[in-house]
Every structure is written in C-alpha cells, then in structure tokens.
Amino acid sequence: MTVEFSNASYFNNPTSLDSWWEIQGEWVEEPNDRRGGCSGVQRIHKDGKLLYAKRQTGHIHRSLRYPLGRPTVLREQEALLGARKAGVTVPEIVYCAAEQSAEGWRALLVTKALAGFQPIDEWYTENDREQYGETLHQQLLVEVALTLARLHTARWQHGCIYIKHIFVRINTEGSAPIPEVALLDLEKCRRRLTSKQAALHDMLQLRRHSPWDQDDWQSLISHYQQAMGRDFKSIYNATRR
Known part of the structure; x- marks a missing residue:
C-alpha cells in the first residue's frame, strides 16, 4: 500500500519514494524513537534548491478514523495543505509518500525551505526588536495574530504551538520594512469541530511558552480577537506561568 503526493511542477522529473529516500543530507533533527517507530529531519539539496526531508519508519498516530495507525507525515501533509488554503504561510510540499510493507510503514515528507525566515525567538535574541523599533514590532504582533486567526478560523489546531514554531521575515524590498510570519512543524495539527476549540487550545499553550x-500579549490578543470576530476572556487574561 502506497500513498503519494508530488508537486510535479516543482521539478522537471518527479521521482519515486525510493529515489527520494536515497537522497541524504545533514540531520537538523536527529532521529528519535517514539510512536512505535523512528522520525528525524534532514537538510538536503536537489536541483540547486534547499529542502527539508522528514524521514519516518513505523512512526504512526492512531485515531477513530485510523485505528490501526497511520504515518504522522500524512497528517502533516493534510495540515500543510489546509493551512495554505486558509492563507497561512507554511512550507511548500515538494513530495510526500508513505508505503506499508510486511516490515511496517516507511514515510517521507519533503518541503521547500522558507527562504529568509527565522524563528521569532531568535529574532528577539538578536535584538531585532530594538533595531527595527516599536512601530514595526507592533506590526509583527498584528501579523502573528492574523496568521493564527486564519488557521483557527479554518478550524485547524496547530497542537504544538511553541514560540519556536513561529517564524518571521522582514521584507525590506519596499519603501518600508514589512514583517511576514510563517508557521512550522504542523505534525500534530488537526481539524477541530469548532474554531473556538482550536483557538483556546493553541492560544493558551502559546501564552505558556511565549x-x-x-502588554505585548494583550496587544496581540486584541488584534487576534478582532480578526476572529469574537472575545476570548480566558486567553486575554492569561498570564505567563
């Protein structure tokens, strides 16, 4: 049994799971054993492009829909496509495939690198807030709020929204710098029944790890609630733990 997704327009010659699997690179997330298998991420190059490959063997999640288990990269693929459809900037899928044999599941998710983006916590550590000033920083908080609101309005819950999963890029091509925001690591992302469920889980989790x-939090939440078109008192009043 094989499940495959390929962005045929990205490469002149789309290849098979075996061909992609043979491409090796530098480990950026060392393989670790969990969920009954192994998962890790490599930085690879193909046709002059920087890509990230998540390799998995036997690494599955179970649900009512998939009681026997299913590779987590397939869930992440669905989330990436859903988030992009909702207007959220996320890594572009180049190739995704999962294959089940007598030995178990083997799965691979290849995504295009987000050029120029960096984790927002690094942005703060490098004192870019001071460099660009408070006006741009407030614009950045608005972009974070709008990005999360787009995700939650579509009922997608990130599921693991730590600050390291929010990426930022300052676009300096125009007359004034403009902050751009992207989300990464949607492996635990899933669709909820309501946008409120998605919002409460992610935003309370983010507050604990932000x-x-x-003052900054209430500014962000004010813009977030405006974008969502509703108030969330528990989120607004959340304090750091």
Whole structure:
C-alpha cells in the first residue's frame, strides 16, 4: 500500500519514494524513537534548491478514523495543505509518500525551505526588536495574530504551538520594512469541530511558552480577537506561568 503526493511542477522529473529516500543530507533533527517507530529531519539539496526531508519508519498516530495507525507525515501533509488554503504561510510540499510493507510503514515528507525566515525567538535574541523599533514590532504582533486567526478560523489546531514554531521575515524590498510570519512543524495539527476549540487550545499553550510580557500579549490578543470576530476572556487574561 502506497500513498503519494508530488508537486510535479516543482521539478522537471518527479521521482519515486525510493529515489527520494536515497537522497541524504545533514540531520537538523536527529532521529528519535517514539510512536512505535523512528522520525528525524534532514537538510538536503536537489536541483540547486534547499529542502527539508522528514524521514519516518513505523512512526504512526492512531485515531477513530485510523485505528490501526497511520504515518504522522500524512497528517502533516493534510495540515500543510489546509493551512495554505486558509492563507497561512507554511512550507511548500515538494513530495510526500508513505508505503506499508510486511516490515511496517516507511514515510517521507519533503518541503521547500522558507527562504529568509527565522524563528521569532531568535529574532528577539538578536535584538531585532530594538533595531527595527516599536512601530514595526507592533506590526509583527498584528501579523502573528492574523496568521493564527486564519488557521483557527479554518478550524485547524496547530497542537504544538511553541514560540519556536513561529517564524518571521522582514521584507525590506519596499519603501518600508514589512514583517511576514510563517508557521512550522504542523505534525500534530488537526481539524477541530469548532474554531473556538482550536483557538483556546493553541492560544493558551502559546501564552505558556511565549516571550511576550503582559502588554505585548494583550496587544496581540486584541488584534487576534478582532480578526476572529469574537472575545476570548480566558486567553486575554492569561498570564505567563
């Protein structure tokens, strides 16, 4: 049994799972054993392009729909496609495939690198907030709020929204710098029945793992609630733990 997705327009000659599997690179997330199998991420190059390949063997999740288990990269593929459809900037899928044999599942997800983006916590550590000033920083908080609102309005819950999963790029091509925001690591992302369920889980989790003080948090949440078209008192009043 093989499940395959390929962005045929990205390469002149789309290849098979075996061909992609043979391409090796530098480990950026060392293989680790969990979920009954092994998963890791490599940085690879193909046709002069920088890509990231998530390799998995026997690494599955179970649900009511898939009681026997299913590779987590297939869930991540669905989330990436759903988030992009909702207007959220996420890594572009180049290739995704999962194959089940007598030995178990083997799965691979290849995505295009987000050129120029960096984790937002690194952006703060490098003192870019001071470099660009408070006006741009407030614009950045608005972009974070709008990005998360787009995801949640479509009922997608990130599921593991740590600050390291929010990436930022400052576009300096125009007359004034403009912050852009992207989300990464959607492996645990799933569709919820309501946008409220997605919102409450992610935003309370983000608050516990964010660098923002109360003023910054309330600014972000004010823009978020405006974009969502509703108030979330528990989120607005959340304090750092």
